[in-house]
Amino acid sequence: MTLALYGGAPVRTSPWPAWPPPLDGAQRERVTAVLDSGLWGATQGGSACAELAGAFARRSGAEHAVTVGNATLGLFAALRGLGVGPGDEVIVPAYTFVASATAVLLAGATPVIADVDADDLHLSADTVRAALTPRTAAIMPVHLAGSPADMDPLTELATRHGLAVIEDAAQAHGATYRDRPVGGLGDAGVYSFQASKAMTAGEGGLIVCRDQAVHDAVWSVCNLGRDPGGAWYGHPSVGWNLRLTEIQAALLLPWLDRLDAEIDRRNAFCAALERELSAIPAPPGREGAGEPGERAGPGGFRPVTVVPRPAGTTRDSRHLLMLRLHVPVDRSFLLEAMAAEGVPLDGGYPPLGTMTALTGAGARPEPCPAAEAAAREVVWVRQSMLMDDPAGAACVAEALAKVLTG
Numbered sequence: 001m002t003l004a005l006y007g008g009a010p011v012r013t014s015p016w017p018a019w020p021p022p023l024d025g026a027q028r029e030r031v032t033a034v035l036d037s038g039l040w041g042a043t044q045g046g047s048a049c050a051e052l053a054g055a056f057a058r059r060s061g062a063e064h065a066v067t068v069g070n071a072t073l074g075l076f077a078a079l080r081g082l083g084v085g086p087g088d089e090v091i092v093p094a095y096t097f098v099a100s101a102t103a104v105l106l107a108g109a110t111p112v113i114a115d116v117d118a119d120d121l122h123l124s125a126d127t128v129r130a131a132l133t134p135r136t137a138a139i140m141p142v143h144l145a146g147s148p149a150d151m152d153p154l155t156e157l158a159t160r161h162g163l164a165v166i167e168d169a170a171q172a173h174g175a176t177y178r179d180r181p182v183g184g185l186g187d188a189g190v191y192s193f194q195a196s197k198a199m200t201a202g203e204g205g206l207i208v209c210r211d212q213a214v215h216d217a218v219w220s221v222c223n224l225g226r227d228p229g230g231a232w233y234g235h236p237s238v239g240w241n242l243r244l245t246e247i248q249a250a251l252l253l254p255w256l257d258r259l260d261a262e263i264d265r266r267n268a269f270c271a272a273l274e275r276e277l278s279a280i281p282a283p284p285g286r287e288g289a290g291e292p293g294e295r296a297g298p299g300g301f302r303p304v305t306v307v308p309r310p311a312g313t314t315r316d317s318r319h320l321l322m323l324r325l326h327v328p329v330d331r332s333f334l335l336e337a338m339a340a341e342g343v344p345l346d347g348g349y350p351p352l353g354t355m356t357a358l359t360g361a362g363a364r365p366e367p368c369p370a371a372e373a374a375a376r377e378v379v380w381v382r383q384s385m386l387m388d389d390p391a392g393a394a395c396v397a398e399a400l401a402k403v404l405t406g
C-alpha cells in the first residue's frame, strides 16, 4: 500500500471531532446571563467564579478552591501560598509541559528536573529520592495525560522530609487515584482550563487545597495581597491580580455536568485503540518476543504499545493517549506520514533538562534517561481524536501499521 505521503490514498479523510466542542445550550444560557448582568469581573458581586470554586472543591474533596487566570499562575500562586520561594528547590518531572518548571522560576525557586518512571513516564518516589537535597522544599507530581501519578509513595516521602506537595492536575480533571480525586491529594492541586484541556474557557485555572490557611494565602496572592474579606485598599501581603473572569466561569460550570460522560467516551476510544494496536503484526523477522531490553507487549513483541498507567489509577481522564514505538523510526518522517494519512499525532515533550532557557535561568537537571527515551519513542494521540466514535480507533491503528510496517 502506497503511503499517502507518496501519493497513495489516505487512511482517513473525514475530520476528527473539533476541540473544544461547540457550545451547548447550558453554556449559552450561563454566559448570556453573565453578559446581561454586567457583572463580568470576579470582584463585582457575580456568583459564577465562586460557584466554580465551590464545585471543584467538592469534587476534589479538598474543601477550598481559588479560581485563577491560568494554571501557570495557579502553580505559582500555590507555591507562593505554601511559602516556597528564593533559596528553595522544587522537584518537577522531566517529562511535562514547560510551565510546571517556569511556575517554579516565577516563584523565585529552583526547579530540579528529576527523571520519570521508565514505563509510566510519571514522577516516582525513586526519581524524587535521587533528586533530594537539604534545600528541597516541595515536589510537583504531574498527572500526565490524565493518568494520576502514584501519589501514596510520593506523599509518604514528602511527609518524611517535610516537603510540600503541589499536584499539577492541569491535564487531569475528573481523574481519580485509589478512588480519590486528583488535586485534593497533596497540599494544593492546580487545574488548567486552557484551550486544549478537558474543560476549557480558552484560558483559565483553579487551585484546590485542604487547609483554610493555605487557601487564604493563595487567595491573597491572586488578589493583590488582600486578606479574604479584608479592606479593598488593605494589602497586608504582596500579591497580584491573577483572577479568572465571570464569563470564563460561566463557560466552565455546565461542563462539570458532562465531564464524566466525555471521559467515558475517551476511555472507550482508548480501549478500542489498545485492542487494535495489539493486532498490528511485528515487522518481518521480528515475530519473536523482542530483542533483549525491548518492552514487549502482552503476547509477544508489538511495534506500538500504550504507555501504562501508574499504579493506583482508578480513573484515567485520558487528556491524551501516549503510545510507545518499539521499532526504530525517523520521528519527523512518522509524524509527517501519519498526518498525510489523516491521523495527525503529536511528538510529545522534549525532556525539560534539554531546554537551555530553563537551565540558563537556573533550573538543575538530574540525569534523565527515561525522559530522553520517551522523547525518542513516545507519540501522542490528541484529545480531539479520542472524542471520536471508538470505531475511529481502527483508523489510528491502520495508519500506524501502514507507516511502521508497510
Ligand SMILES: Cc1ncc(COP(=O)(O)O)c(C=O)c1O
Pocket (backbone or CB within 6 Å): 070, 071, 072, 073, 096, 097, 099, 100, 142, 168, 170, 171, 191, 192, 193, 194, 204, 205
Ligand atoms: C502539565 C501542565 N502544567 C501546566 C500547564 C499550564 O497551564 P496553562 O496553560 O493554563 O497555564 C499545562 C498546560 O498548558 C500543562 O499541560
